[in-house]
Amino acid sequence: MTDNNANNSYLSDRKPRSHFATRREYLEHELQVMAPRRWRPNLPFRDYRFEWEDLVPAMAATIGKVVMVAAIVAAFAGPLGLSKEFVTENVRFEMIIAALLFVILISGFLNPTSNLAGTHGPLIPMIPLIVASGGHPMALGIMIGVLGFILGITRGGSLLARLTSNGVCGGLLLYLGFIGVTSQIGRLFTWAEGFDKGYIAFVVVLLTIVMYAWLEHVKMRWLAIPLGSLIAGVVAFALGAPFEFVTEPGIPNMNPAYWWGETTGWQLGLPDIYSFMAVAPFAVLAVAMWSPDFLGHQVFQKLNYPPKTERVVMDIDDTMVSASARQVVGTALGGGNIASSWGTYIVPAAIAKRPIAAGAVLTGLLCAATAVLGYPMDLAVWPPVLSVALMVGVFLPLLEAGMQMTRKGKTTESAAIVIFSSALVNPVFGWSLTVLLDNLGLIGCKERGKELGHIGRWIIPGIVFVILCVVMLAIGMFPGIEPMVDAFRVD
Template identity: 65%
Template sequence: MDKTTNAAPEHEGTAQNNTDDLSYEQKHRPSSDFKTREEYLEHELQSMSPKRWRPNLPFKDYRFEIEDTIPAMAATIGKIVMVGAIAATFAAPLGLGDGFVLENVRYELLIVSVFIVLFSGFLLPTANLAGTHGPLIPLIPIVVAAGGHPMAFGLLIGAFGLILAISKGGSRLANLTSKGVCGGLLLYLGFVGTISQVKKLLAWGESIDMSHIPFVVIICTILLYALLEHWRKRWLAVPLSCLLGGSIAFAMGAPFDFVTTPGLPNLNPMYWWGEDTGWMLGMPNLENFMVVLPFAILAVAMWSPDFLGHQVFQKISYPERTEKVQMNIDDTMSTASIRQVFGSLLGGSNFTSSWGTYLIPAAIAKRPIPAGALLTALFCVIAAIWGYPMDLAIWQPVLCVALIVGVFIPLLEAGMEMTREGKTTQSAAIVVFASTLVNPAFGWSLTMLLDNLGLIGCKERSAKLSKMNRWIIPGVMFIVLTTVMAAVGMLPGIPALISDFRH
């Protein structure tokens, strides 16, 4: 009797090991073998074995599914909007017109497509796509006023990012961040993002003297999202909400026209970095690099909470035994840094970070990174060359509902999921409090320090940490971040320590 009891687990363990040794092609089963679509998608996640810095080929190492189109669509919309925001923020103080912004956005869409295919689709399928650093946008006017050069800024961000990736600093900081801190960060980002998009949609309604349209669009979007949640089809929220929001707004008389015609941007880097063409700035000098140095340090320091939030959301959404296909923070930092360096050299305006408008919808749809990444590259190329999709992507009824249901509401849900148990609510509340005071990077670094010291959150967790992990690393991170923020004038009520950054 005892032999039988002991033999079963050993046999099961051996069978599990044998299964792990099989390739994706051997473990793949057709969707018809499963009772539900969700079971099939979860099996696909558990079957993949991505290879780092070696070729990962479609149909051999992963497959394309209809669900991959959803994150690809959301990512393309997000990319057009975010790069447009960065280009426009730079263009205004430099005296560059709308033509520059449009052409540079098209250029960036083509640049990012190459790196998506090379890294996330081929060589590093656990690296999330290199997106746009949204929290950096408010700093850009200060950078320009201080005499900062966009190429110098981008090259330093890429260099510091590579240093953090090679030293595995990103993953170490992620491991030192408790569930309470992660959950609070997700709650803050989701709440602030949702409010901002609702306000933008309401402001758009007032600007066209049709304030009733945003109200109808938002109510219908809420009802649609609730129904999709009930039917367990939440992965369809982005396309259906965009279709619903756009259709309702147009049917109710909201103005819309396609104005961006097909075409290609100038693909010559020398054009973009000429004295009287492109940026009209020429090449950067040593002084330009010195001016942007603190901003570049801050930009890379702000990566960790951004990357961490995306990875945590993916972990919550994926089933068990999917660690191999989950986003790797250090690999994502490596690819983002390399993409930043080459993008800046070529003349693009993008400052990169983890691509949230891709990974969050992909996690909801229970899809791994690579297949949807290739579709994102394809959609970006189509949008850049065709032009008309760019007009649709930035129309407020489409844009706002896509970001709300595709990114910010899921972040809220994930944050609440992470703060349901234990003493996580203390840390979560402090993150929200501190992030509201300054920004999420400040809130994350301060709360991580307090949490690891055992002043808040789980005391047992703190007691198990080494001295290095309890206060040295979190303390250094907090001091560096706070010092740089104080230097460039980001702390409320405190003038910039380096006065040149305000003139």
């Protein structure tokens, strides 16, 4: 926890832009002199300042929020037979909840080392199975929140992070980055070929590559999201891609009784004990996925921030606590989002060398404005804008960070194994298996495992691996093996 002398140092230690030869030096100095107050009020201009670079992660986060929450809610709505209008209204509701109650309040004012609570993308493919198993969105959300809170307050998240070597983490970043880039390119071509103009996707991606390379050359990569989104949108529209604004301004229903009514909102009523039993294995897996995800975000900050900035790097456990609180409150109020660390915010913020707090306030304001205005939501989910923003703002930087982490030491073996095993099942399997093998000294640095002791070397990694395998076996995530989820099904 930061001491009082450090808390009072920001105003006395900071220097104006005119004292530095470059803006990069100014931004790095800002990071070095900031002293966030953990779970105490942090005020703009006293504890941090706003810079125009903060708009970049705020814009990226808003685009990502619209897209990811829409994907989560739509995945629930399809099997439940809910309309497109329901999805739109629930997304707007979720964005207002996230903006006003958590993004601004927690990450902007109460704990600037807690990353924004975003959306759990990897869980989206499992939602139809959750619904088919008798799962209830409220039961799932509350159970994830409770489990995540327990992991956060016991410092379990940071413990698992310490047990993960650079090779494992670097390989995980490489895998996630590569899979993300290829999937977005595939989605762009699928979209363009849907109206017989596949060449639009080719032109958009080619221009994105050239733009990204140029920004790297002039050391202005933090502009990749707004500039890339603008170029993609203008070029696609100029080449004849269809687009129209359809979401009108408005405010969603803010009454929880409406959302959890039996004939309104989700049309499910309140969950019973069987609903909680049905979602239990999925909730365990969702929280287990947090550790490698949160670790990747923290490492990305460390790779992009200058030395002596430990005080402004995100705290994994505090982020878990805030994400859990956001999950429980958001779910109880009627939202369908599943929370996680906000990747589309923290990655561009790290590239722009900005702390969490200032951009968090701007993100909250942009999310609230987008939800009320409606029309920006249409632009954010338009495929060329969406895919390019995710590629240059999240997945390409993850690839670069993974390459940096696997350049030194005996890291390539661990990186290769985590990629191999992630491709076999999924990243959480690859991470848990490779951490166990790496800490046992079977791969990677043999000396590192000897320094961890029995608990860190095989007891904790072994327990985590076994628990996750049991959960994944129960819900059918192992290729070629039938799920045992019928044991949780409600007739």
